[in-house]
Amino acid sequence: MKYLYLVLILGFSFNVIAQENLDLSYYLPQDISYNPEITTPQEVLGYIPGEWHVTHDLLVAYMRTLASESPRISIENRGTTFEGRPLLLMLITSEANQKNLETIRKNHVSLTEANSENLKTEEMPIVVYQGFSIHGNEPSGSNAALLAAYYLAAGQGKKIDKLLENTVILFDPSLNPDGLQRFAYWANTNKSKNLNPDPQDREFSEVWPGGRTNHYWFDMNRDWLPVQLPESRARIATFHKWQPNILTDHHEMGSNSSFFFQPGIPSRTHPLTPQMNQDLTKEIGTYHAKALDKIGSLYYTQEDYDDFYYGKGSTFPDINGSIGILFEQASSRGHVQETDNGLLTFPFTIRNQFTAALSTLEAAGSMITKILDYQRSFYKNSRNTMGKDAYVFGSEKDKNKAYHLAEILKRQQVEIYEIKEDFELNGKNFKKGSGYIVPKNQRQHRVVEAMFEKRTSFTDSLFYDVSAWSFPLAFDLKFDNSVPLKYAGEKIDSLQKPSINTITKSEYAYLMEWHDYYSPKALNLILEKGLRAQVGMKSFEANSKKYDYGTILIPVQNQKMNTTEIFNFLKEVSEKSNVSITGVSTGLTKGINLGSNYFRSLEPQKVAIIVGDGITPYDAGEIWHLFDQRYDMKITKLDTRNFGRTDLSKYTDIILPNSWGTALEKKDTEKIKDWVKDGGTLIGYKNAAKWFNTNEFMKLEFLENKVKAKDISFEERNDFRGAQGIGGAIFEATQDRSHPVNFGYSDNKIALFRDTTIFIKADSTSFNNPLKYTEKPLLSGYISKPNLDLLANTVPFKQVGMGKGNVILFTDNTNFRGFWYGTNKLLMNAIFFGDEM
Secondary structure, three states, rough: HHHHHHHHHHHHHHHHHHHOOOOOHHHHOOEEEEOOOOHHHHHHOOOOOOOOOOHHHHHHHHHHHHHHOOOOOOEEEEEOOOOOOOEEEHHHHHHHHHHHHHHHHHHHOOOOOOOOOOHHHHHOOOEEEEEOOOOOOHHHHHHHHHHHHHHHHHHHHHHHHHHHHEEEEEEEEOHHHHHHHHHHHHHHOOOOOOOOOOOOOOHOOOOOOOOOOOOOOOHHHHEEEEOOOOHHHHHHHHHHHHHEEEEEEEEEOOOEEEEEEEEOHHHHEEOOOOHHHHHHHHHHHHHHHHHHHHOOOOOOOOOOEEEOOOOOOOOOOHHHEEEEEEEEEEEOOOEEEEEOEEEEEHHHHHHHHHHHHHHHHHHHHHOOHHHHHHHHHHHHHHHOOOOEEEEEEEEOHHHHHHHHHHHHHHHHOOOEEOOOOEEEOOOOOOOOOOOEEEEEOOOOHHHHHHHHOOOOOOOOOOOOOOOOOHHHHHHOOOOEEEEOOEEEEEEEOOOOOOOOOOOOOOOEEEEOOOOOOOOHHHHHHHHOOOOOOOOOOOOOOOOOEEEEOOEEEEOOOOOOOOOOHHHHHHHHHHHHHHHOOEEEEEOOOEEEEOOOOOEEEEEOOOOOEEEEEEEOHHHHHHHHHHHHHOOOOOOOEEEEHHHHOHHHHOOOOOEEEOOOOOOOOHHHHHHHHHHHHHHEEEEEEHHHHHHHHOOOOOOOOOOOOHHHOOOOOOOOHHHHOOOOOOOOEEEEEEEEEOOOHHHOOOOOOEEEEEEEOOOOOOOOHHHHHHHEEEEEEEEOOOOHHHHHHHOOOOOOOEEEOOOOEEEEEEEOOOOOHHHHHHHHHHHHHHHHHHHOO
16 A cells, blocks of 8 residues: 555656656657747746646737747737637748738638539648637647647648648637636636645635636637627637638546547437538547557547537537537646546646647648538538528517527628518518518528527437527527518628617607517616606507507606706617607507506616526526626626625615525525515526525425336436436427516517426416416427426416515526527516516
8 A cells, every 4th residue: 555655656746747847848749840930938928838827918929929920820810808808810821821811711712602613622722720728717728729839830841831831720729818817817826836636626626607608607619609709709700701621629528537539429410410521520530549649648539529509619610511620638627636547737638639739730631632522512512402492580579689680690601681571471470671581592501500490309319518599489589481582682781780760759758669679778778867767567559559568658747857858868778779769749548548557667776696606607697798788787796705794785686597506505595585575576597496495485386307217227327317307498488478577578479498307387376377388398409208298388487476575486597698589588577577576
């Protein structure tokens, strides 16, 4: 035993000494020479990569240094993150190619277009997009980028010359600058002089929310298709500008793993991905295996992950004629850590990522013609399967929501058209000026098919990510997938925001419909200004126009502003929020009158959200982003660590996002309960249901999946259990539109995203179930038969009164990944109209 302990100590000492005496030779291949005139990483950083975690500012400084020194490198600043950090792209190729980049780009993109048969792929360079560390706390990728950039800038010899002559590299050294900076700070400030590999050390347990996410705590590796974030928009623009043949995405996984490269599990590949894509991915994998064998690193492939959801970096390319490749390196999470595979050092993780980056380029160089021919054939086959009709989507009542879906399509280079004239199809009305036509006869039709599809049958029951993401359902829009092209009007080259009606001055009152996506933004501006506003609890008709539940009334008299000031302010509100506001001259309306008691007074809302340990950062960040970026509403983030010292009386509403474990102590629970009884509105999501029930905020009756494993082997047990989860699917619910939670919706059914198995029995009193899953609720995605049976006729929403206040529960995420526009208003209704429920 003493001998074993001595061996471990000696092994640890050797690894630590090796790390502390790092040299570039640990990383760099020695079969080439390096130009001494090119600055090495340590000359800018002050240390060899791997000794410390690189901060984004130093990473940028080094990349700019290389671009200034090497004629092989040009550099672009494509914008900034939410925190103002540059989104750099380096274009790396031979000096001769640098002088001819635009011609190379145009010729390359021509492969995706019709009449590309005459292009000689054997004479064209291949384009490779290399992206590093989209998860900020998976830093070995961006640290390896330092070495890869140096290798490509300083390397000398025929091998390098050939690589650069035959390849254009779109080099993205940090896909997540804000997250990388946050994690580097954590790892570096907790590093000891005497490196400590104990996994329980603080170095390996970063504080909430961690560095994985961007500024608003989004997982950006799920945003390649929705493109809601500035980092995503920059890289998607680059992707479509260049149409790269290979895109690599460098990640990290659990510390006790080894190294993974794609392809993933074959049965979990999306059906729209061609088999040749997977065959080429597998062939490229042989180059990774050879390179990792050479340095003695363990790895595996085809046993994990998948190629299903097209919103990930490694899968998005697959629907765009490219090849996406995921790398997953076991994470040291700091500088050195004990693992099942021995001491895992940060330099070791960097070397593996660097090795995979080079093996990708080697594979690309060896397979140029084969991969370029595949890209051409992908689009040729795509053209052969194009339909002759079109998709249509829109909303007469909410043009802004339809506009934002069109905006996403334009970012994905999808051609869209105006609706030429009003028409009815399959019982749905589509109006000119309130929707869009998307022809299937276009280059990107496979992307549109992937975005719009509703799929309910699968070859596998397990998914690494969501199994459904249908955008028309996510946006709650009228939609049809087979419309004659005769209804297509002018092609939209430059997308413009929907026009709004010009506000007319009134001496009596103004009305604002609640249907528009940005109505909450407008209402918040009105209430914050101190204007009195009321919400209509019933529908009515004014000036021959029908106004639905939830219409906002702003009287002119008895306000703090005079008539002209009110008009000018509301005109400004209308323009800022792009929402129509209408002046009326009489309160004598059909239905309820404008002086009716069915108009209820509204108060400015002071909203807080509980964040910190125990709270899911993604869910909390989506809400923060919704308030801050979409609605320009202030929201106070209350950390669980300081909750006991917080004065809750300042807030009208508190949101409790999804949580794991116990986020709040017993005394905090009682504090919230007293606050609710005094008139506050508490809004909980997902797992808050169990917390509400346990702590007697509301009584809930849960239904549970009690399916038993029969004829399931030990080997199959994890698959059996996994199949009983809901990784992310879309379900149909009925809406009672007279209930305030549903104000602003024009249909009696809604599509809800769900990734939980929280099933709540409906109330015996029907009007207490304003949202209720239908008898056959599945619209798109995977759910097991036992879970589907349980879900039918359950409720995703509950509300109860407590003292003077309210407790509101959503079992599902109404703000999923920032692109589920269709259900954002459910939360805003709870905020503004909670007291009327």
